[in-house]
Amino acid sequence: VISANLRIIAIVGSLALLVFIVELVRRRRLKEEYSVLWVATALVLLLLAAWSGLLRNLTHLIGAISEASTIYFFSLIFVVFLLLHFSVRVSSLERRVVVLLQELALLGERRAQTAQDERREAERETETSLL
Amino acid sequence: VDLRDQQRLHGDLLIVIPAYNEQGRVGEVIADVQSVLPGVDVLVVDDGSRDATAVEAQNAGAHVIRLPLNSGYGAALQTGYKFGVRAGYGKIGQIDGDGQHQAAYLLPMLQMLEQQDADVIVGSRFLAGSDYRAPLARGIGIKLFAWLASLITHEQVSDPTSGFQLMRRRVASFFCSDVYPTDYPDADILILLHRTGYRVCEIPVQMRPSEGRSMHSFHSSPYYLYKMLLSIFVTLLRRGAKVKAQAEPAP
Numbered sequence: 001v002i003s004a005n006l007r008i009i010a011i012v013g014s015l016a017l018l019v020f021i022v023e024l025v026r027r028r029r030l031k032e033e034y035s036v037l038w039v040a041t042a043l044v045l046l047l048l049a050a051w052s053g054l055l056r057n058l059t060h061l062i063g064a065i066s067e068a069s070t071i072y073f074f075s076l077i078f079v080v081f082l083l084l085h086f087s088v089r090v091s092s093l094e095r096r097v098v099v100l101l102q103e104l105a106l107l108g109e110r111r112a113q114t115a116q117d118e119r120r121e122a123e124r125e126t127e128t129s130l131l
Numbered sequence: 132v133d134l135r136d137q138q139r140l141h142g143d144l145l146i147v148i149p150a151y152n153e154q155g156r157v158g159e160v161i162a163d164v165q166s167v168l169p170g171v172d173v174l175v176v177d178d179g180s181r182d183a184t185a186v187e188a189q190n191a192g193a194h195v196i197r198l199p200l201n202s203g204y205g206a207a208l209q210t211g212y213k214f215g216v217r218a219g220y221g222k223i224g225q226i227d228g229d230g231q232h233q234a235a236y237l238l239p240m241l242q243m244l245e246q247q248d249a250d251v252i253v254g255s256r257f258l259a260g261s262d263y264r265a266p267l268a269r270g271i272g273i274k275l276f277a278w279l280a281s282l283i284t285h286e287q288v289s290d291p292t293s294g295f296q297l298m299r300r301r302v303a304s305f306f307c308s309d310v311y312p313t314d315y316p317d318a319d320i321l322i323l324l325h326r327t328g329y330r331v332c333e334i335p336v337q338m339r340p341s342e343g344r345s346m347h348s349f350h351s352s353p354y355y356l357y358k359m360l361l362s363i364f365v366t367l368l369r370r371g372a373k374v375k376a377q378a379e380p381a382p
Contacts, residue, residue, distance in 0.1 A: 099199055
């Protein structure tokens, strides 16, 4: 059984997390899109902290002995999904960066080519005028 | 740098058409715009389409910017704003590339921008005089956020998702900063405009019936509801957005 002190700490902590997430979005440090998982985390933590029956029933349901291990179990699952989510995002970002890099390199090559053509053209004109 | 001579564009009005896989439709939209406003500068921002959208737009006489990757409706529009602001246009209009908007309404929109001394004119499908009916799930979201935006701004907002707009350069310049979303600008942006001190007016427009294929399927997802509520909430928490926004420099 979780003590009253721990419960208060958990409630305050999850509320602080929620405020911090909203503050990050407000400062545009975190996009709304990426706030979904974090807001969900904060709300679940808040729910578990405020509603003791839920944690007890959940512990019973998964057959755990201690309520602390229920929290650990679900946190671990959540963290795994979060990491997976970011791996997917990073993969997609990496793919986009490569495409942009190639576009930029091709554009640079084309510009250099055009500049070279123009220089040759100018040189040829100078030669003809000298002759 | 003045891009106007370079791009062989002229005039004070630029019409931006964001288009993603609009082959077979975007050409007609351009022709529609040019029949209403002969000789107007039209810019199509091709949001990384996999079909011949860019070729069709070019053949129809539009200036085309191709994004190398699909980046979202808002990102495509913002590309158009950046181009328009840098090229020195005084007014920028936007019309969707799928042919639902009728370019004929650009004329009353231009008139209203001058007469009402407004900064943005939004073509609304839900004002008196329009008979558009949105699909149920979308309709509820639009109604909810229209109500919320009206409540916050004390102005009439009936169609916050409308992509049919006309704005002055200072607004487009404001949109060139990171205040503008890459996905879908909505009620949150209208509230932001209001709080920043810009004057937004609505005008009734009729829509052509959709071909059952909406580019805005996003608007009936639960994420949309979440994003918009959060976005409106943080918009209300922000202060002095106008000062902080890193607007595009005028030419």
